[in-house]
Every structure is written in C-alpha cells, then in structure tokens.
Amino acid sequence: MNVGQLDELIEKLPRRARPGRQKKPKFLAVDFFCGAGGTTRGLIDAGGYVIAGIDKDRASMETFVSNNGNEALDRGYAKFLEFDIFPATDKYPTGQQHEIKAKLDELIPPIRDKAPDIPLLFAICAPCQPFTTVARAKMTKEREAVRLMDRGLLTEAAKFVEAYRPEVVLSENVAGISDPKYGGIWTEFERRLQAIGYKTGTRVVCASKFGIPQSRRRSILIAVRSDRIADQNLQAINVPTEDEAVETVTVGEALSSFPKIDAGEIHDSIANHRAANLSDLNKQRLICSIPGGSNRDLKKTKFGDLTLKCHQNVSEKFEKNCFGDTYSRMHPDRVSPTITTKCYSITNGRFGHFDTDQVRAISMREAATLQSFPSEYIFYPDNKLQPVAKMIGNAVPPKLAEYFSKYSIGLLE
Numbered sequence: 550m551n552v553g554q555l556d557e558l559i560e561k562l563p564r565r566a567r568p569g570r571q572k573k574p575k576f577l578a579v580d581f582f583c584g585a586g587g588t589t590r591g592l593i594d595a596g597g598y599v600i601a602g603i604d605k606d607r608a609s610m611e612t613f614v615s616n617n618g619n620e621a622l623d624r625g626y627a628k629f630l631e632f633d634i635f636p637a638t639d640k641y642p643t644g645q646q647h648e649i650k651a652k653l654d655e656l657i658p659p660i661r662d663k664a665p666d667i668p669l670l671f672a673i674c675a676p677c678q679p680f681t682t683v684a685r686a687k688m689t690k691e692r693e694a695v696r697l698m699d700r701g702l703l704t705e706a707a708k709f710v711e712a713y714r715p716e717v718v719l720s721e722n723v724a725g726i727s728d729p730k731y732g733g734i735w736t737e738f739e740r741r742l743q744a745i746g747y748k749t750g751t752r753v754v755c756a757s758k759f760g761i762p763q764s765r766r767r768s769i770l771i772a773v774r775s776d777r778i779a780d781q782n783l784q785a786i787n788v789p790t791e792d793e794a795v796e797t798v799t800v801g802e803a804l805s806s807f808p809k810i811d812a813g814e815i816h817d818s819i820a821n822h823r824a825a826n827l828s829d830l831n832k833q834r835l836i837c838s839i840p841g842g843s844n845r846d847l848k849k850t851k852f853g854d855l856t857l858k859c860h861q862n863v864s865e866k867f868e869k870n871c872f873g874d875t876y877s878r879m880h881p882d883r884v885s886p887t888i889t890t891k892c893y894s895i896t897n898g899r900f901g902h903f904d905t906d907q908v909r910a911i912s913m914r915e916a917a918t919l920q921s922f923p924s925e926y927i928f929y930p931d932n933k934l935q936p937v938a939k940m941i942g943n944a945v946p947p948k949l950a951e952y953f954s955k956y957s958i959g960l961l962e
Contacts, residue, residue, distance in 0.1 A: 591950025750786030760795035801881030841880025890942035
C-alpha cells in the first residue's frame with residue numbers, strides 16, 4: 550500500500566461521531582515502532598489519545614490505521630508515520646530522523662493546545678529481533694548487519710525523549726534484552742533516561758499474569774519525569790508483576806467460542822479466522838497428538854513412527870528430546886506458549902489446536918485473541934497467513950500496554 554492508497558483508505562473509513570462535548574483523554578501518546586498497533590490499541594483502551602504511530606514497515610499501515618480510532622478529543626484515527634528512526638548519514642542515507650522530528654513538531658503542539666495540562670506518554674517498544682538468538686548459520690551477512698544496527702534503536706528513540714520531555718516513557722521488549730551479550734543496551738537506555746531527569750524501574754513480567762492467555766515473558770521499563778512524579782521521595786519505580794484484579798485466562802476459555810474450521814480453510818464471516826493447510830503426514834502427526842502432550846508420542850502411533858529423522862538425530866546426540874513442542878497441541882486448561890511470527894505452523898512450536906476434532910494449527914484470529922486483540926481488530930491483508938502472523942507475533946499484547954500505561958500515568962502528581 551502506497552501513501553496515496555492510504556489517503557484513499559482514510560477517506561473511506563467511517564466518520565467517527567463527534568460527541569457534543571469533547572471527551573478529555575487521560576494522556577496523549579506517540580507510539581514509536583508501532584507495527585500493527587498492539588501498543589496503540591492498549592493506549593487507547595486505557596483512555597489515551599494516540600497522536601501517531603511511527604514505523605518504517607509499510608506493510609502494517611492499513612492494519613494500524615483501520616483499527617485505531619481515538620475515543621477522545623476529535624475522535625480521529627491515529628496517524629501512521631512511515632519513517633526510519635535512524636539519522637541520515639553517508640553510510641545510511643535512508644535515515645529519516647529529521648523528518649520524524651519535523652512531523653512531530655507539526656502534530657504534537659495542536660493536540661496539546663486542545664488538551665492543556667494532559668500528560669504526554671512516549672511508548673518505545675523497539676523490535677525484539679536484535680535481542681533474540683538466531684543461529685548465525687541461518688543469517689546472511691546483510692541480515693546480521695541489520696540486526697546489529699537495530700540494537701541502536703533504543704538509543705535513537707531516547708533522543709526524542711530528550712527533545713520532547715514527555716511525562717512518561719513506557720518500553721517493552723523480550724525478557725533477555727538485559728543480557729550482557731547484547732552490550733548492556735537496556736541498562737544504558739535506562740541510565741540515559743535517568744540522566745535527563747526521569748525516575749525509572751524495570752522488571753521481567755509474564756503476560757499471563759495480566760489476563761492474557763499466553764506465556765510471554767517480557768522486560769518492562771517505566772520512566773516518569775522526576776518533576777512530575779507524585780512521590781518525590783521515590784528512588785526507583787516499582788514495576789508490578791501481576792494485575793491482581795484479573796484471573797488467569799486459559800486457551801480453552803479464550804478460543805472455545807470460535808466455530809470449527811479445517812486446515813486450509815478460511816471462515817466466511819469471521820475476519821482472519823483462517824488456518825494453514827497441512828500435508829497428509831502432518832495431519833497424521835496432529836491426529837496422534839494429545840492436547841498438552843509432547844511429540845515423544847509420535848514414536849509409536851497407529852500410523853507407525855512419525856518422528857522426524859533429523860529430530861531423532863539431534864535428540865540422540867544430546868541424549869534428550871530437543872523438539873518436544875513441535876507438532877503438538879495446546880492444552881485447553883493452560884495458557885498458550887508465546888505467540889510468534891510462525892504461529893500458523895505446527896512445525897514451529899506448540900501451535901496445534903487443543904480440540905482433537907480439529908486437525909489444524911490455530912487460526913490467525915485465534916492467535917490474535919491469545920495476544921489479547923479484540924475480535925473486531927482486523928489484520929490486513931485479511932486473506933493472507935504469513936504477513937498477518939508476522940504482525941500478530943511481533944505485537945505488544947494490547948492488554949499489557951493498557952495495564953502499564955494506566956499504571957504509569959497513575960504515578961504522576
């Protein structure tokens with residue numbers, strides 16, 4: 550989708566009815582690295598007004614804009630700014646940091662004039678790929694270079710914090726980002742915020758403790774401007790590890806209401822309720838899979854030994870089962886495993902549907918539900934699997950963003 554097509558899309562979006570009296574937002578926000586809008590959805594649900602999301606990936610544009618209408622002020626849709634956050638240099642001429650600054654200078658002041666004294670929040674949830682382990686043998690030199698460069702995304706985002714001095718900064722990333730092998734990037738980001746006048750706190754949390762039906766461990770960092778924090782004696786912000794107001798939601802509770810579909814089928818009226826096709830051999834493997842079980846069960850089945858030879862070789866080498874989750878089903882009475890960009894495929898993890906009458910992986914609608922996206926949140930192109938799975942797997946769960954934005958704003962005076 551190009552910019553002209555986006556303009557046409559925005560024109561076609563339903564005009565959101567403006568209330569007689571404008572609703573005041575609890576905070577204003579800019580969502581850096583917004584992707585398909587998981588963080589933005591959570592910010593809006595928390596009562597915020599999202600001025601704009603920033604991301605260089607145009608593939609997320611239609612999904613982001615179509616689903617994120619604000620409920621306060623002018624009830625306008627959050628804007629999508631397609632920019633690269635790095636500065637332009639001779640070695641990297643495609644950087645657009647200057648353009649981002651110019652656009653934010655244009656967008657932020659008018660909204661702040663409409664909502665004086667309303668705090669500003671910057672959500673900075675940089676892509677997690679630079680901080681996850683991928684075998685070097687699988688990476689090209691170009692891809693490895695991009696990943697190394699992307700480890701500087703937080704450093705570049707910190708420049709905008711320094712320029713605009715938002716009252717609150719909220720950041721989320723993978724649990725392992727604080728590992729020393731990544732060069733202390735998370736710690737350096739926190740220290741930089743402290744140096745420019747913020748009280749901070751960081752902790753690893755699991756999404757399942759916040760009413761999200763998924764085991765997803767993430768590092769959360771909260772920073773509040775020191776001159777605006779309510780407790781002036783606070784030395785460090787306490788980051789909660791659970792929402793005591795909610796109970797654990799299981800896979801069965803989250804997904805049981807969806808109608809049955811077959812592998813390779815797309816539901817005719819439920820957006821994104823589409824499952825990947827399966828080979829006959831993989832159907833046999835899933836038929837023999839017990840919900841919540843291990844693929845060890847594939848060694849002796851009514852179809853014979855269905856384990857992969859390559860898996861057997863690796864497991865024998867290390868004297869343990871190294872691929873227990875692949876070709877297996879979720880358990881209906883537990884939370885799901887981490888939803889990844891490959892969640893449409895049973896070859897990439899425990900992504901088989903828990904219902905033994907359904908021989909398939911979870912659908913994209915189900916994956917979005919396990920990420921806590923509302924049912925009306927549609928991912929585009931809605932007739933595709935891989936691009937939609939990428940957007941869903943990379944997203945911040947909206948309920949996680951909602952909880953921590955509310956909590957962070959609550960720390961202000």
